[in-house]
Amino acid sequence: MLEVIHLTKKYGKTLAADDVGFTVPDGKIGILLGPNGAGKSTVIKSIAGLLRFKGAVRIQGQDSRTMEAKKCFAYVPELPYMYEALTVREHIEFISRAYGISISEEEVSALFGRFELSDKQEKLGNELSKGMMQKVSICCALITRPKVILLDEPMVGLDPAAIKELKAQILELKSQGCTVLISTHMLEMVKELWDVTFVMDKGHILGTYAKEALAHEDLEELYFSVTGQAERPAQNGR
Numbered sequence: 480m481l482e483v484i485h486l487t488k489k490y491g492k493t494l495a496a497d498d499v500g501f502t503v504p505d506g507k508i509g510i511l512l513g514p515n516g517a518g519k520s521t522v523i524k525s526i527a528g529l530l531r532f533k534g535a536v537r538i539q540g541q542d543s544r545t546m547e548a549k550k551c552f553a554y555v556p557e558l559p560y561m562y563e564a565l566t567v568r569e570h571i572e573f574i575s576r577a578y579g580i581s582i583s584e585e586e587v588s589a590l591f592g593r594f595e596l597s598d599k600q601e602k603l604g605n606e607l608s609k610g611m612m613q614k615v616s617i618c619c620a621l622i623t624r625p626k627v628i629l630l631d632e633p634m635v636g637l638d639p640a641a642i643k644e645l646k647a648q649i650l651e652l653k654s655q656g657c658t659v660l661i662s663t664h665m666l667e668m669v670k671e672l673w674d675v676t677f678v679m680d681k682g683h684i685l686g687t688y689a690k691e692a693l694a695h696e697d698l699e700e701l702y703f704s705v706t707g708q709a710e711r712p713a714q715n716g717r
């Protein structure tokens with residue numbers, strides 16, 4: 480379970496997150512939505528431990544700053560970070576050692592196969608395309624067998640096969656009881672994934688919506704009705 484409690488973050492005079500609170504239960508997929516500048520990245524970076532903030536974040540009931548919480552938490556950032564001197568294969572080894580996880584040859588091969596990285600294993604971090612880096616970043620997160628995973632715009636830069644695979648992986652994680660939070664603007668990509676969505680604007684959570692409690696489940700309609708952002712009519716018949 481992921482709990483965000485009274486999270487407040489100011490940059491100088493800008494109140495980027497104002498008393499933000501939400502919970503993603505075990506085995507559920509939460510989606511964080513909001514227009515540009517709503518405060519999503521601020522919340523994501525706070526959960527991931529990259530920003531100082533007021534309030535609390537709990538991962539499986541533990542304060543997110545504790546080692547216990549960090550061990551069961553994985554984060555896929557919007558912009559993948561690669562170690563230039565490590566090969567793809569060494570990235571997996573490095574992360575598994577850092578987390579004290581033993582991972583078999585078969586598991587690594589299967590994961591690389593699913594993300595079409597099998598023939599990229601010996602490439603260095605700085606020899607990869609952006610999409611390949613994103614895939615390595617996702618693999619590094621998955622091998623830690625997280626109980627809670629946070630993905631920031633995970634589909635950006637991925638090819639259609641990788642998007643399909645990532646969606647399947649996310650649903651597998653959910654079926655294993657993992658808690659998932661995704662921040663995205665790509666509503667179409669998460670429409671078959673989400674269980675609960677949190678809509679933010681101007682640093683506030685405008686509403687929390689559980690799919691099972693809604694009469695209709697159209698995420699796009701929900702987003703536009705909550706944010707008041709108009710759906711732009713198609714021009715010239717396009």
Ligand code: ATP
Nearest residue numbers: 490493494495513514515516517518519520521522
């Ligand atoms: P986007 O969808 O465009 O990525 P967002 O919802 O992630 O937007 P944030 O990046 O969290 O929004 O920004 C929230 C507010 O905080 C904005 O007003 C932004 O200008 C401000 N902000 C973000 N980062 C900083 C920073 N490092 N210093 C000062 N202000 C910042």
